[in-house]
Amino acid sequence: MLDPFAGAGTTGLIAEQMGRDATLIELNADYAEMARVRLASTS
Numbered sequence: 001m002l003d004p005f006a007g008a009g010t011t012g013l014i015a016e017q018m019g020r021d022a023t024l025i026e027l028n029a030d031y032a033e034m035a036r037v038r039l040a041s042t043s
């Protein structure tokens, strides 16, 4: 999956649940960090 407007990374979390790879792009550094933390906590 590709989410070029990733926000807090929900697409990445769902991709992981579905066993899919995901590439996330996010402009806002604070949201990007939030996505990193959320994804790290589930893997």
Ligand SMILES: C[S@@+](CC[C@H](N)C(=O)[O-])C[C@H]1O[C@@H](n2cnc3c(N)ncnc32)[C@H](O)[C@@H]1O
Pocket (backbone or CB within 6 Å): 003, 004, 005, 006, 007, 008, 009, 010, 011, 025, 026, 027, 028, 031
């Ligand atoms: C509505 S949110 C995305 C929600 C996300 N898809 C989800 O499912 O949780 C839109 C995001 O796009 C980001 N954004 C806006 N313009 C952008 C750009 N040119 N490149 C990357 N990210 C961008 C904003 O910072 C914002 O976090």
